[in-house]
Amino acid sequence: MAGDSTTVAVTKRPGQVATCHCAVANTGAGPGAPVIALIGAPNSGKSTLFNALTGARTTVGNWPGTTVEVARGAWRERTLIDLPGAYSLDPLSPDEQLTRDLLLADPDDRPDLVVVVADAAHLSRSLYLVSQVREHPQRVIVALTMLDVAKRHGIEIDTEALSEALGCPVVGIDPRRRNGLGELGQAVTAALKIRAPHRRRHDCCADDLAKADERFTWVAAAVDAGAADPGEDRLTFSDRLDRVAIAPVLGPLLFLVVMWLVFQVTTTVAAPLQDFFDGLFSGPVTDAALSGFAAVGLTGSWVEGLVVNGLIAGVGMILTFVPLMTLMFILLALLEDSGYLARAAVVTDRLMRAIGLPGKAFLPLVVGFGCNVPAISATRILGDSRQRLLTALLVPFTSCTARLTVYVLVSTIFFGQWAGTVVFGIYLTSIVVMVAVGLLLRRTLWRTMGTEPLVIDLPTYQLPTLRLTAAVTWTRLQGFLKTASGIIVATVAAVWLLQSIPAHGGTFGEIEVEDSVYGVAAQAITPVFEPAGFAQWQTTSALVVGFVAKEAVISSWAQTYAVDEPEGDDPGSLGQRIMADFAHSSGGHPGPAALAFMMFLMAYTPCVATLGAQGREIGWRWTGFGIVMQLAVAWLLAVAVFQVGSLWW
Amino acid sequence: MTLLTLADAPLATPLTLAGVPAGHALQLSRQGLRPGAAFSVVRRSTGGGRVVSIGGARVALGRSLLRGITAESL
Structure with missing residues (x-):
């Protein structure tokens, strides 16, 4: 069949x-x-x-x-x-x-x-x-x-x-x-x-x-x-659940609790599995590859560097996030299949209305928390063309799961047991930023935009089926792995190539990363981030690579730090290296600098695939406007967070 | 019979829809909410809206619509 x-x-x-x-x-x-x-x-x-x-x-x-x-x-x-x-x-x-x-x-x-x-x-x-x-x-x-x-x-x-x-x-x-x-x-x-x-x-x-x-x-x-039809209008089980789910006060509280649980469960349950995969790739897999290269006499060669420091470090790091992504996709699928998301649209209607959007606009925005690309397409459920345009411009502010991987890594390094709460806070901030940007656009560009009243069908709650949940989760995970693997391999190869080309003389493949085209270009951009506390070329270059896709940020870090390992010195783990660099660049305020970095990551251009979807739906002129707007918001937010945070922390 | 707006309509009471805002008549009729339809208000929702029961379905209506929808209680 x-x-x-x-x-x-x-x-x-x-x-x-x-x-x-x-x-x-x-x-x-x-x-x-x-x-x-x-x-x-x-x-x-x-x-x-x-x-x-x-x-x-x-x-x-x-x-x-x-x-x-x-x-x-x-x-x-x-x-x-x-x-x-x-x-x-x-x-x-x-x-x-x-x-x-x-x-x-x-x-x-x-x-x-x-x-x-x-x-x-x-x-x-x-x-x-x-x-x-x-x-x-x-x-x-x-x-x-x-x-x-x-x-x-x-x-x-x-x-x-x-x-x-x-x-x-x-x-x-x-x-x-x-x-x-x-x-x-x-x-x-x-x-x-x-x-x-x-x-x-x-x-x-x-x-x-x-x-x-x-x-x-x-x-x-x-x-x-x-x-x-007996025509009896009996109160159903769904009605009883809605007594809480869309109640004036309890509804928004429940919504916040549900969202907090989603991020708490994903980060805490996934942590031991992540550690296992991390150990597997940095230990046995890397050791096996090194032994293999030694056996064929290629120790210290550029091929070994590309495979061990590039592909294994980059792909391995992404694969450690598979358990986390799986959990996130399962929870989103459960929320969708159960019928709760339609209630979430009711609960957020008033918030959406403040920026001139109907509660229905919350649905593409929720999809954006999984991936921005289908969320841009989902704006088509809105009838008004200006509402679609505004929603498509706001979707990139919803933090997709690819960004979640970076949040989890950075939060775990800097905030330990509070990582789940910090990640939840970033998601809340992304909603606040989205509303603020929406308000700003509404008051400047679309003052005359009308509002469409909320009229939404509330489906009967249903117990999610294992088959549907598994199918939806697997489809999304496959999509993530397919995109991530392609992008990772391509960017790892490109990053490796740029790290091997000397900027000011030297031999191809035998130079320090700082002296490569990659390092020098990143150093040129780096001063822009001085007021945000993370002006270090390793992080700047990861953000540039992240413009292609956020999946590549971690692999870029892993690759840079693995290659940039000074001989005879203990490099420590990736986390320790990142922590040390943030402490240095922020003048002793690594916490605020890490938060500022995550804020920038949350708000700047999500990936080229999202830009493609935006170009298709709202045209390239508005897409260009969106890129400039996101970069400006991201930079201002990062600077504000660092400057305020470093005053007392 | 008493003519009420949806904002004032009591909960869990059989109502007959009398009028809808002209600009939203088509949108509401797609959910079965058209003049003459029997329905009831199930509950108040977040943001000051209402959930109505119409033909066995539950439809959430935003606050801005409530004053424009009129109903007759029997």
Whole structure:
């Protein structure tokens, strides 16, 4: 059943039409295969169904707006595309516009069949989309999810009667537990053999609201025919949990506790595992490599330097962070799958509103705490173009997990047992900085920007499933390792090359790092950081390398310190070397200097991949503006933290 | 029957939606919140908003919308 899949961004320029067959990358079951489009309201289980059918692992979460790009995969001999969630085909945001365009824009290039994923527990609202799709000459199948929840609410559904009333097949499925997928496959096969049914007549009125009324009336008749709903409005388990989760005072407190726990658990539980991997790479792996080079007579050669001091030190250091990243990804997946993140959007709505953004803007920002790249794409769930632009400019201030690795390393070195709390503090600061920058931009560039009121669906809480949590975690970890390994190998090679080229005469590969092109260039930039207390070329160069990706900061440090080891002197651990250099550069205030460094790291350009995503979403002019703004904010913040901190610490 | 704004509507009381702010009618109707719909207010939320129950779903509404939404209590 499983096939290959990919997620692609489909961006449209004015006048360009996105199509199901052409604009999306050519993956799936191959040319000529029937194209099946999955559509449905946000949070209806659409992406879970896509993953279950294709064996793919697109991002799945129990909160609205998970699919903001188009995923495409093979489902047996068919091509399946997962379109962004939409309540209707009257778009209110770019992702909904994309869904409409892919379904309807080009009559010759529409999907061969549309599967509307409908939430049985909220049938009337889910079937609105069916009423709109049925107005077009399309083959349609309704896949009913959440039947168990509907049953708990006392709703009985007669799929045959509902199918009769809707004029298309209705199949009950449970994609989370992979039930009913065979029946759905049979229904698709059968539907593809026949012509599209006659479209539903809908020429009653010109006004949008009157049209919506007509559709709701049609849906109500179908629901009456196919479902028995006792209409009781009982308090559910989710309601009881929401008594705390979104309460006026307890809600924000719970949000802070949850976030603190996430960082505390990740840093404390991961620490012993990190130590184990650190010991493994700096001990047996390095020793084995050195013995290998000795055996072939290459001791002291540049090849040994590149492999031992570059690749093993750099890649080894990144791999020590795999347990930490895994834990972080697991916890984020649990929060997403449980339904809590939609509540977090409610809790943060007022804060977001202060900077002119709706609470919904919190969702891409939360994604940014995992990785900024998908977060930039997730801004498409916002309807207003200026709100999207502002959110895309603020996303880089959310600290991604790549930056977390550096925070943990530096905090552990300088703050020991308080490392978890310090890291949590940096995350809180990043939120404060984001709000402050948002306020500043709002008061200067976008004074007239309106605010969109909060209207958000609160999904039923659910117990996260092991399979989903594991799948989402593994996908993200794979992404991290893939990016990190590629970037690390490339930057390690580039750094090694630059460290080997003499700046003022000497032999290639036989010079001190300070005298290399790398060292001299870093020393030229270093004075900029004097007021921030970390004016040392080893750290400056790591920050320059970190412009490519934050994963490379630690490897750059590890590589520089490993190469820069004075002969006959005990170099100590990487931590001791970093601590000594910070103490020296800060004039005896290593703590404030370390905090200032982390502040700079938190606020400056996250990585080139994020810049690429920004360029795609908001254009290069605004991306350039963002780079300058982030560097300015980062430097000012770092200087302020060091100058104030060093007064009494 | 009494006409109330959502800001003044009592909790856990059956209500019928009477009117919505013109600029947000389409956005609200997508959640089933359209004139004539039966709903109730479940709770107050962080930031002064409300959570309403409509067709079995729970929808959080921001504070700025509450004065513009009117409902009739039976």
